[in-house]
Amino acid sequence: MNLYTEGDPIADTKAPEGPIETRWDTRRFEAKLVNPANRRKRTVIVVGTGLAGGSAAATLGEAGYHVKSYCYQDSPRRAHSIAAQGGINAAKNYRNDGDSVHRLFYDTVKGGDFRSRESNVHRLAQVSVEIIDQCVAQGVPFAREYGGLLDNRSFGGAQVSRTFYARGQTGQQLLLGAYQALERQVAAGTVEMHARHEMLDLIVVDGKARGIVVRDLVTGEITTDFADAVVLASGGYGNVFFLSTNAKGCNVTATWRAHRKGALFANPCFTQIHPTCIPQSGEHQSKLTLMSESLRNDGRVWVPKEKGDPRPANEIPEDERDYYLERIYPSFGNLVPRDIASRAAKNVCDEGRGVGPGGLGVYLDFADAIARLGQDAVEAKYGNLFEMYERITGEDPNKVPMRIYPAVHYTMGGLWVDYDLQSTIPGLFVVGEANFSDHGANRLGASALMQGLADGYFVLPNTINDYLATGDFTPVTEEHPAAVEARSAVEERINRFLSIDGDRTVDSFHRELGRIMWDYCGMERTDEGLRKAIELIRGLREEFWRRVKVPGSGDDLNQALEKAGRVADFFELAELMCIDALHRTESCGGHFRGESQTPDGEALRDDENFSYVAAWEWGGDQPPVLHKEDLTFEYVHLVQRSYK
Amino acid sequence: MNLTLRIWRQHGPEEKGRMVKYRVEDVSPDMSFLEMLDMLNEELTLAGDEPVAFDHDCREGICGMCSLMINGSAHGPERATTTCQLHMRHFNDGDTIDIEPWRARAFPVVKDLVVDRSSFDRIIQAGGYISAPTGSAPDAHATPVPKADADAAFEAATCIGCGACVAACPNGSGMLFTAAKVTHLGLLPQGQPERDERVLNMIHAHDDAGFGGCTNTGECHEVCPKGIPLASIGRLNRDFLKASRSISR
Numbered sequence: 001m002n003l004y005t006e007g008d009p010i011a012d013t014k015a016p017e018g019p020i021e022t023r024w025d026t027r028r029f030e031a032k033l034v035n036p037a038n039r040r041k042r043t044v045i046v047v048g049t050g051l052a053g054g055s056a057a058a059t060l061g062e063a064g065y066h067v068k069s070y071c072y073q074d075s076p077r078r079a080h081s082i083a084a085q086g087g088i089n090a091a092k093n094y095r096n097d098g099d100s101v102h103r104l105f106y107d108t109v110k111g112g113d114f115r116s117r118e119s120n121v122h123r124l125a126q127v128s129v130e131i132i133d134q135c136v137a138q139g140v141p142f143a144r145e146y147g148g149l150l151d152n153r154s155f156g157g158a159q160v161s162r163t164f165y166a167r168g169q170t171g172q173q174l175l176l177g178a179y180q181a182l183e184r185q186v187a188a189g190t191v192e193m194h195a196r197h198e199m200l201d202l203i204v205v206d207g208k209a210r211g212i213v214v215r216d217l218v219t220g221e222i223t224t225d226f227a228d229a230v231v232l233a234s235g236g237y238g239n240v241f242f243l244s245t246n247a248k249g250c251n252v253t254a255t256w257r258a259h260r261k262g263a264l265f266a267n268p269c270f271t272q273i274h275p276t277c278i279p280q281s282g283e284h285q286s287k288l289t290l291m292s293e294s295l296r297n298d299g300r301v302w303v304p305k306e307k308g309d310p311r312p313a314n315e316i317p318e319d320e321r322d323y324y325l326e327r328i329y330p331s332f333g334n335l336v337p338r339d340i341a342s343r344a345a346k347n348v349c350d351e352g353r354g355v356g357p358g359g360l361g362v363y364l365d366f367a368d369a370i371a372r373l374g375q376d377a378v379e380a381k382y383g384n385l386f387e388m389y390e391r392i393t394g395e396d397p398n399k400v401p402m403r404i405y406p407a408v409h410y411t412m413g414g415l416w417v418d419y420d421l422q423s424t425i426p427g428l429f430v431v432g433e434a435n436f437s438d439h440g441a442n443r444l445g446a447s448a449l450m451q452g453l454a455d456g457y458f459v460l461p462n463t464i465n466d467y468l469a470t471g472d473f474t475p476v477t478e479e480h481p482a483a484v485e486a487r488s489a490v491e492e493r494i495n496r497f498l499s500i501d502g503d504r505t506v507d508s509f510h511r512e513l514g515r516i517m518w519d520y521c522g523m524e525r526t527d528e529g530l531r532k533a534i535e536l537i538r539g540l541r542e543e544f545w546r547r548v549k550v551p552g553s554g555d556d557l558n559q560a561l562e563k564a565g566r567v568a569d570f571f572e573l574a575e576l577m578c579i580d581a582l583h584r585t586e587s588c589g590g591h592f593r594g595e596s597q598t599p600d601g602e603a604l605r606d607d608e609n610f611s612y613v614a615a616w617e618w619g620g621d622q623p624p625v626l627h628k629e630d631l632t633f634e635y636v637h638l639v640q641r642s643y644k
Numbered sequence: 645m646n647l648t649l650r651i652w653r654q655h656g657p658e659e660k661g662r663m664v665k666y667r668v669e670d671v672s673p674d675m676s677f678l679e680m681l682d683m684l685n686e687e688l689t690l691a692g693d694e695p696v697a698f699d700h701d702c703r704e705g706i707c708g709m710c711s712l713m714i715n716g717s718a719h720g721p722e723r724a725t726t727t728c729q730l731h732m733r734h735f736n737d738g739d740t741i742d743i744e745p746w747r748a749r750a751f752p753v754v755k756d757l758v759v760d761r762s763s764f765d766r767i768i769q770a771g772g773y774i775s776a777p778t779g780s781a782p783d784a785h786a787t788p789v790p791k792a793d794a795d796a797a798f799e800a801a802t803c804i805g806c807g808a809c810v811a812a813c814p815n816g817s818g819m820l821f822t823a824a825k826v827t828h829l830g831l832l833p834q835g836q837p838e839r840d841e842r843v844l845n846m847i848h849a850h851d852d853a854g855f856g857g858c859t860n861t862g863e864c865h866e867v868c869p870k871g872i873p874l875a876s877i878g879r880l881n882r883d884f885l886k887a888s889r890s891i892s893r
Contacts, residue, residue: 055778058778059777059778062777062778073701073707073709074699074709074760074761074762075761075762075764075765075805076765077708077765077805078701078702078707078708078709079707080701080702080707082702082706082707083702083704083706083707092784094785130779130781132784133781133782133783133784134776134778134779134781135784136781136784136787136834137774137776137780137781137782137834138773138774138776138781138834139773139774139776139797139828139829139832139834139835141794141795141797141798141801141828141832142794143794143798144788144789144790144791144794144795145791146791147788148788148789148790148791148794149785149788150784150785166798166801167798169706169802172706172802172804173798173801176801179768180768180772180773180774181773181776181778183765183768183769183772183773184769184773184775186765186769187769187770193765195762195765218754218755245704247701247702247703247707248700248701248702248703249701281672281674282672282674282675284672284674284675284679284682284683285679286676286678286679286682286703287703287704289703289704290704388704388705388729391705391722391725391729391731392676392729392731394674394731394733457778457779458778458779461778503690505686505689505690507682507686508686549689549690551688551689551692551693551694551695552694552695556655556656556755557697557754557755557758559695559697560685560689560695
């Protein structure tokens, strides 16, 4: 049987015509509005309370809509956006260093290796400047200079300083800003907050998204909730790899369930592997911790020239060290983009020159920076990161070089959305990391926070009106056949998990699945490896449904049961990721195909054949169906990315 | 290393709880405390017992979801460290470790080591924000903020809302949490218009939620994983007094 079939291309992305600078204005003008007095009659469900979901729910509440917000954590303030360290990009050009909306747009399209939609990315760059204004007004304590103005830094290889930051905790501060705005609306009565609730299915009525099935994680009660539109802001799916920098609870269930109900899933194989994470210390490892990319501004990456050199770092003389990023990429050096830095680390480790346990690590050395800037200056810049590193590894980066290794960090793929951020199910909108829209095949540093807040504060609240202003919103109740069916399917699935009573834990399956994905669908993918992965995933999934053991009952807080549902969905996603990676025989961005490289080992894109978004339709018992959205580049010329 | 754990098990909010003893063997010093509990839970599951429920999410010390009183200390023995960032190298082979939930009137137990901290959200709802509806903001550089103020605001704003301060306080007070937000917003020019109302409303919400008063014990600061300064409570008291006088006038 074929692994997939091909369906009709996607004809319309709803992006307006005309010069790119005017498209967002055009769309806002043409979008229908909802009369302020009528807004309270329109209800919107928002799933997830990270930067995108929190800011969307708050803004829709301020606009006067009736909002119902859901999160699985005990408080909306805990969503994993909180862990973002580095910063947020905006084309303010406060540094007068040649930045502009157009340059941010250009850098983002190029950085994404030409696999994103120009119209969306341009809008993102335009909106970026408003985000900073909004956050400052809310009291986000960005880093400032002595004159009282905002500080900026260059980040992730950008040649302008456009990154705004709050020490190494930018995500936390931005999220708390959105959270506080959200809680203000909870107090105002426009937002109903449902924490410790997990969405387990989407309810589609007459072809439109009209509600969700949720489980109260404390009481176990399964209920249905209804609205005129549903917004998914449920984040990315990096945890399919088991080990990632995501929070333990991050999962694909909300978007995967919507996919099964008809929403196309775009570019699932585009995952970002971040070069600077703390290496795994053993089999017990439950997650990986990111060290901010800003460390590469002053740290130098190296490995010994000799394979399997047993000496500790400080006994290896200068001329026996290979500063491989500086050697291979002289113009960008240690600041090459993430995908390139990650793959270079993998290559030197594959050669047997890796350091630390299992040879899976490279050094990130601050000795030169300390000599050049002084201990105090390095301390002021990176003190909190050094402390974090020492807490986890027991080693002091002031004395010995850090050891780092790449880890799964972000997923560029996600549910397919049009220019309005609407999925292929009318009334289902998708924002933030959960959608596929703006980063193409590779996301630039400090752009995730920008996109989450752009979608939530400024884009969605302006496009969802157009949907809510039209259409028939006949009330739906829990007796509706679509609701009854969705709910009983959820109940049936939970009962099935609890009744298997096998001999393996959910985590043991998850760990094994993650290993398959990392080995065959990680930093380098090949035809042979991906075909093998698909076989392994199918076999393991079959075993999961036969041998998993989920203790306890469905009637109270049961964390193993929560995990079982998430892992079951990861199994299905994992197969689609491998099929997507297999069909895309080019290398681009975070997707490196062993068969497609230049003579000197760099990624070789195939614009002739792959300049499209791969949007997959759920096939049920049949293989998935590929729908292509052709990408055209009117403003940014296709070039091979070169950082040499 | 091999350890004895004594863990609080409580099936539900209305049920009686008790300490239950477990043995864990071959614990690696590189494991985090929560990975050690993961290991216990894997064993319990395979043995047909119910795993221990505990809250956690980011496991990198920033989401504030993890908790745990470890040998009577909130987040365990290491200073400025959340439970998820505590590693087993700080314990010794043969140790007995007591693990309990946060205990405070305002944080009822949900199950085992999981507590309900929604009272913190209610304090924020009462005024822990600056009213700046989306789209209404002036240019970010319209109002410069002295670096010292911005830095001090940031320091207070790093509170992760974990609740260790409440668990450590003999009065079960949430004053350090409340003071952190009052300080963060009160130090910024954008926070001035609502400053008086904010502190009064947040304190009322704090008291209504069942948190106790502050008697300057200082345990909250000692256990705070983010080192929120104790002086912020002084600032809160000053703001509260000033606001009470100006409102009564």
